[in-house]
Amino acid sequence: MNIAVFVSGRGSNLQAIVNSRELQNSVHVKAVVSDKSDCPAFKIANTLSLNIFKIGSKDGFISYDDLIFSLEELKIDLIVLAGFLKLIPVKFIRHFKGKIINIHPALLPSFGGAGMYGINVHRAVFEASAKVSGATVHFVDETYDTGKIITQRCVDISDVNSPEEIAERVLQVEHQILPYAIQKFSEGKISIAGNRVIIK
Ligand code: GRF
Numbered sequence: 020m021n022i023a024v025f026v027s028g029r030g031s032n033l034q035a036i037v038n039s040r041e042l043q044n045s046v047h048v049k050a051v052v053s054d055k056s057d058c059p060a061f062k063i064a065n066t067l068s069l070n071i072f073k074i075g076s077k078d079g080f081i082s083y084d085d086l087i088f089s090l091e092e093l094k095i096d097l098i099v100l101a102g103f104l105k106l107i108p109v110k111f112i113r114h115f116k117g118k119i120i121n122i123h124p125a126l127l128p129s130f131g132g133a134g135m136y137g138i139n140v141h142r143a144v145f146e147a148s149a150k151v152s153g154a155t156v157h158f159v160d161e162t163y164d165t166g167k168i169i170t171q172r173c174v175d176i177s178d179v180n181s182p183e184e185i186a187e188r189v190l191q192v193e194h195q196i197l198p199y200a201i202q203k204f205s206e207g208k209i210s211i212a213g214n215r216v217i218i219k
Contacts, residue, residue, distance in 0.1 A: 020096045020205040023050040025103035030060025032101035032122055035194035037067060041202050049093045054105045083111045097204055100159060104136055109161050119159040122197045124189045126171055127155040131164030141182035150177040152185055154193040156200040167216050169209060172196050
């Protein structure tokens with residue numbers, strides 16, 4: 020299976036995908052897409068000699084229409100949003116309907132939506148005095164963080180002293196469930212029955 024990974028930041032989830040032994044033989048990262056040409060995730064992609072696409076309206080960046088064309092050419096089966104911060108145009112989402120997943124660093128449907136990214140999420144979880152947090156992999160629909168949930172995992176945060184501590188614990192879980200969801204997708208083991216996503 021060929022995947023494209025969309026990134027905007029550090030790239031630890033991209034690294035987790037690349038490092039995953041379970042994905043090694045069956046899943047190929049054919050493209051890394053970013054709206055930020057200087058993000059550390061792009062450096063990881065460069066080091067690994069992965070195809071890189073800069074998306075946006077700046078000089079040297081390409082449009083979503085061009086990106087659709089390139090991803091089709093690369094025969095991309097799944098698009099993985101791993102810390103990608105920009106809202107993706109509806110046209111692109113419709114084109115790849117059912118083939119875009121996102122990792123969110125909290126237990127959706129709580130602590131999601133516009134502005135809920137990075138440390139903002141963990142701060143909100145901390146301020147709410149939540150005792151568990153976790154990560155969610157979900158299908159992407161036309162609005163932030165509302166697509167059907169594929170898989171989630173919880174972490175105990177009852178003893179944390181800061182949002183940063185929550186972020187650290189949740190990130191470990193992200194690095195497990197994102198490769199897991201990609202693997203299940205590649206094996207054709209994810210299906211939708213009524214309102215629910217079923218993983219076999
Ligand atoms: C992760 O917490 C992801 O869930 C969130 O942004 C962060 C990206 O981390 N949306 P990285 O770039 O994969 O290290």
